[in-house]
Structure formats: structure tokens, C-alpha cells
Amino acid sequence: MNLPLMDSGMITGLICGIGFGYVLQRAGFSSPCRLTAQLRLNDWTVFKVMFSAILVAAGGLSLLEWTGIIDSAELYTPTTYLWAVLAGGALVGLGFAVGGYCPGTSMVALFSGKLDALAFLGGLIAGTWMFAGVYTSLEQFLVAGEGPEAQTLPQLLGLPTWVVMLALIVVAIGGWIVGSRIERHQPANP
Numbered sequence: 578m579n580l581p582l583m584d585s586g587m588i589t590g591l592i593c594g595i596g597f598g599y600v601l602q603r604a605g606f607s608s609p610c611r612l613t614a615q616l617r618l619n620d621w622t623v624f625k626v627m628f629s630a631i632l633v634a635a636g637g638l639s640l641l642e643w644t645g646i647i648d649s650a651e652l653y654t655p656t657t658y659l660w661a662v663l664a665g666g667a668l669v670g671l672g673f674a675v676g677g678y679c680p681g682t683s684m685v686a687l688f689s690g691k692l693d694a695l696a697f698l699g700g701l702i703a704g705t706w707m708f709a710g711v712y713t714s715l716e717q718f719l720v721a722g723e724g725p726e727a728q729t730l731p732q733l734l735g736l737p738t739w740v741v742m743l744a745l746i747v748v749a750i751g752g753w754i755v756g757s758r759i760e761r762h763q764p765a766n767p
Contacts, residue, residue, distance in 0.1 A: 620760065621756025649729070658724065661719040672697075
């Protein structure tokens with residue numbers, strides 16, 4: 578079943594992407610200052626918004642599965658390749674720290690009228706193009722360190738979905754409390 582528009586997923590993905598971009602823009606994610614403040618642990622808005630998105634997505638998928646609307650066995654779950662994830666995460670994190678954007682937030686910033694986001698997107702496209710050019714020489718590294726094959730977090734941990742959801746909620750609440758306390762003790766911006 579293809580929800581909600583019975584299409585192949587392209588229209589649904591576009592609508593969800595526009596909606597998510599709107600939420601990111603309203604949360605202030607078009608500002609590289611706000612994004613790098615999260616890395617400095619000064620502003621916890623990024624954690625709060627993104628973890629809320631994770632909880633909504635996980636809760637929504639669980640609800641759709643519980644009601645029988647979707648079957649999780651029909652959802653694609655990729656296998657994790659640990660070295661590729663570590664290298665990719667380090668490079669994206671470095672770009673995030675230097676440029677103040679990740680790929681999604683750079684699109685939000687561009688559509689909010691920030692021209693520095695265009696430079697960041699240009700670098701992103703150039704980096705993707707260069708990566709495609711050297712992919713065959715890196716392929717052995719990228720498929721090394723194969724993790725558990727196509728497992729969700731509950732499957733990996735051997736726990737019921739509700740236990741993992743409860744743990745995510747506890748982490749979210751803890752992050753909100755810690756982040757709010759840190760933000761309250763920050764000096765006011767001049």
C-alpha cells in the first residue's frame with residue numbers, strides 16, 4: 578500500500594520534505610549560528626526538534642504497524658557498514674562544524690534567502706561528484722565492517738518495540754531537561 582496519495586512515493590516524499598523543511602525553518606535551522614551553537618552545547622534547539630522528529634516518526638511507524646496499515650517486514654531496512662558510517666559521519670560533522678549547515682538545513686537556508694547556503698550546497702554537490710569519481714577505489718573500505726544485516730534497533734537489541742520507544746522517550750526528556758538547564762545558565766547574547 579502506498580500512503581497517503583497511492584503514488585510510488587515521489588509525491589508523498591516531496592510533500593513530507595516540504596513539511597519537514599517548513600518545520601526546520603520555523604525552528605531557526607536556516608541560521609548556521611543556531612546550528613553550530615548546538616555543537617558548542619549552548620543552544621539545544623537542534624536536539625529538541627530533531628529528537629522530537631525521531632519520536633514522531635518512530636511512534637507513527639509503530640502506530641501504523643500496530644493498526645495493520647503497514648507491515649514492517651515490507652519496509653526496507655539497510656545493512657549498516659560501520660566504516661562507511663564512521664567516515665561519512667565524520668565528514669558530515671566536519672562540514673557541519675565548518676559551514677554551519679547539513680545538507681537539509683542548507684536547503685532550508687537557501688529557500689530562506691541565505692546566499693552562504695548556496696556556497697555550501699555547491700560544495701556539497703562538488704564533494705558528491707568527486708566521491709562518485711573515486712567510489713570504485715574506496716568501495717572495499719566502504720563495504721568493510723558490515724554490521725548486523727538489515728536490523729531495526731529493537732531487533733538488534735532483542736527488545737520489544739515498546740521498550741525501545743520508552744527508552745527513546747526517556748533520552749528525549751533527559752536531553753530536554755539538561756539542555757534547558759544549560760540554556761538557562763548561558764549569558765545573554767549582546
